[in-house]
Every structure is written in C-alpha cells, then in structure tokens.
Amino acid sequence: MERIGINKDDILVRANSGSVCDGKKCKVLLVVRWPVGGIRTFLKYLVTFFPSDRYEFSIIGSSTEGMAALKADLGEFVANWELIPTDGNEMRGFLSAVWNLDREHRFDLIHAHGFTSVISCLVAALATSSPLICTSHDVLNNQQFSGISGRIKKLILGAALLRCKLVHSVSRDAETNLLSHFPVIHHRSLVVENGVDTSSFATAVRTDLHETFSIDPAAKLIGFFGRFMGQKGFKYLVSAIEIIQSREVHPSLHVVCFGSGAFIREEQAEIKRRGLDHCFTFAPFMADVSGAMKGCDVIAMPSLWEACPLQPMEALCAGVPFVGTNCIGLREVLDGTPAVVAEAADAESLAKGILNALNQGREAFEEFVPQAIERFDARTTAQASMICMKRFYVNAPAYLAGNEW
Known part of the structure; x- marks a missing residue:
C-alpha cells in the first residue's frame, strides 16, 4: 500500500x-x-x-x-x-x-x-x-x-x-x-x-511580569516554558545564564520559568548551588500563558529533541523574540522565521543566541506575526x-x- x-x-x-x-x-x-x-x-x-x-x-x-x-x-x-x-x-x-x-x-x-x-x-x-x-x-x-x-x-x-x-x-x-x-x-x-490558536496569542494582553513577581524593572526577562526533564535542556539555559553573568559587562537578566516536572527540585537545587537563584523565578501553574509570553523580552527553548513543539508557534504569533535549538522537530518549526537558532546541548551557543535575540529586538518578530498566524x-x-x-x-x-x- x-x-x-x-x-x-x-x-x-x-x-x-x-x-x-x-x-x-x-x-x-x-x-x-x-x-x-x-x-x-x-x-x-x-x-x-x-x-x-x-x-x-x-x-x-x-x-x-x-x-x-x-x-x-x-x-x-x-x-x-x-x-x-x-x-x-x-x-x-x-x-x-x-x-x-x-x-x-x-x-x-x-x-x-x-x-x-x-x-x-x-x-x-x-x-x-x-x-x-x-x-x-x-x-x-x-x-x-x-x-x-x-x-x-x-x-x-x-x-x-x-x-x-x-x-x-x-x-x-x-x-x-x-x-x-x-x-x-x-x-x-x-x-x-x-x-495553535493563533488569534489568542496575537491578541493577548501583555502581563507585567516584573510587577507580578517583584523583579527588578531594569532586568531583561528570559521566558522558559516547558517541563523540567532532560529532553527540554533546561540545564543548558542555566549554564548559558552563568556564562553571560560571568562576563565583566553583561545585561541584567532574569529567567522566569513556567512549567512543572519530576526534576524541578533538582534543577532549583543546582541553580542555588551555582549561586544563580537571584536570576531565576519559578512561576505557579498557568493554564493560559499567552499574556506571560508577551511579557518576556526573549523566550528560550533549549530542547535536545522535539516532535513538533507548539511553544515557538505561540511565541511567534505573539511577536516575541525567540531563540531555540537546531534539534529535531524544533528546527522544522523555526525554519523560515526570524527566530535565532543555537546549537543543541551547547550552552555557549545558547548564551550567544540569547544576546543576539535581545539585540535584535521585537521589530522583526512583530513584522512576522501575520505570516506566523497564517502558517501555524x-x-x-x-x-x-x-x-x-x-x-x-x-x-x-x-x-x-x-x-x-
């Protein structure tokens, strides 16, 4: 057949x-x-x-x-x-x-x-x-x-x-x-x-995450939306933030994490061990994260593999700068979009990708929204x-x- x-x-x-x-x-x-x-x-x-x-x-x-x-x-x-x-x-x-x-x-x-x-x-x-x-x-x-x-x-x-x-x-x-x-x-x-439901992300009202979680208003917000398990590559995001923080001149960054998973406690303990707990906030469960996505300066997805992730589709429909890896599944979604692509399982590449996405700003992503709505x-x-x-x-x-x- x-x-x-x-x-x-x-x-x-x-x-x-x-x-x-x-x-x-x-x-x-x-x-x-x-x-x-x-x-x-x-x-x-x-x-x-x-x-x-x-x-x-x-x-x-x-x-x-x-x-x-x-x-x-x-x-x-x-x-x-x-x-x-x-x-x-x-x-x-x-x-x-x-x-x-x-x-x-x-x-x-x-x-x-x-x-x-x-x-x-x-x-x-x-x-x-x-x-x-x-x-x-x-x-x-x-x-x-x-x-x-x-x-x-x-x-x-x-x-x-x-x-x-x-x-x-x-x-x-x-x-x-x-x-x-x-x-x-x-x-x-x-x-x-x-x-995805493109309209709900395109028209979502931005959540002020600085105010919601009492974060320094000057900090650039990096959003992580995913489960805390090996596949999602969260440890590489932690290492990327550590790399950026180690430089003499670096932007003030704060990661807001929206997700759950069996290894969340271990991830939190590792962040504390590295002395980075002041750079991370773990948000409670949210059924609708569209407004939270719009409240981020960059959304990072450091996955090691995916089937066909919805998160980049949602972020691109919301017009939010996005950095993801070139892993299976994710690369297919990011192809032909303004998203910044980093090497999978490479904290240095992810750190550069985050900084590039911050420097690039929202304009290219906001211009891409109509195409994202049609495509996704x-x-x-x-x-x-x-x-x-x-x-x-x-x-x-x-x-x-x-x-x-």
Missing part, C-alpha cells in the same frame, strides 16, 4: 473510502496517558472542531494537574471521563480501563495520544473490533530500546503500532524518526503538522486531521471537503 501523505486529492479519496459509524453518532475514545502541554493543546483544538450532535467523545487519562486543565477546557465537549490514579500502577489501570470502557460503549474509534497510550490500548485492540489510530507526540531514541528490557519494549510498541489503522506524526522530522525505528508501518503513516493556524491542522482521518472519524462536516488548505 502506498504511504499516506499530505496530498489533498489523495487524502480525500482515502478519507471517503471507509466508514465505521454508518450515519449514527460516532463514539470516539481518546486515550491520554500523559496529558502534557502539547497533547492537551492538540486535543483542545481538535475535539472542539467536531459537531457534538454527530460525535461523542470519552477520555481516559492520568489524574494529574494537566488532565484537570484539559477537563476545564473540554468539559462540555466530552461525555465521559475516566481518570487513572498516578500511583505507580498506571499502565495496569489504563489497560483495564480501556478494555472495560470499550466493552461497555463499543467505540467506533479508539484514538491513542502518545506511545505509552497506544501500548495501553493493545489488549482492547486485539480483543475487540474497534479500530485504533495513534498520534505520536514525541520522538524515539536508541537508548530507549537498549538491553533486554528495551528490546521487549520495542516489540510491544511495534505490536501496538501494527494494530493501528493510521499512525499520525505531527512533523516530518517526527515521522522520519518513527519510521527509522519501525519501517514496517510506513504504509499507514501520515503527517499533519501541529498548529490550528484550524488548518484540525481540518487536515479531520480529512485525513475521515475514514474512521466519519461524517466530517461537508464544508471541510470544499475548503482550500
């Missing part, structure tokens, strides 16, 4: 070739093992585009702060919520919950978000007739599959992906990465790039996703088929 790609005519032919709901209300189960920022945003944009009189959504997800935020966003659009406690037995809980809920409701489609989510659907996919699709929101690396346990994980993930009718990647980089590990699924792979609009992403997946999410609104991309 020819691999599915983003070709409008080809997608429409394929999208109209199958049906599972046969004219009745389509019941869809969304499985979200880790409801982190990118997945929550994707679901918020996608689910709200489906008419409630023709689709009924249920969600199984981890009982976390992120899921609470998703429930606040989608409460009126989702009929059933099944929250699994984060007590160390999540996988067992997910396997059981997906199986039981599918037996009860007989879903027309199970849509897993993330690799651990699709694994948790494997038992149900093997034992029921409900079709399974997966949206991959991350990239894989060889270390994940090292040793005996790693090979077992790869076999299980491969089996789950082979049970999927479609495997959707959110960027070309992410798809290339996935197929390098599982080339056997090439015939059911498709790419639909991520998008989530409506395009949602419509493309609906058309691509119409063979399973049947009866998508007819007007979508007539829209130009």
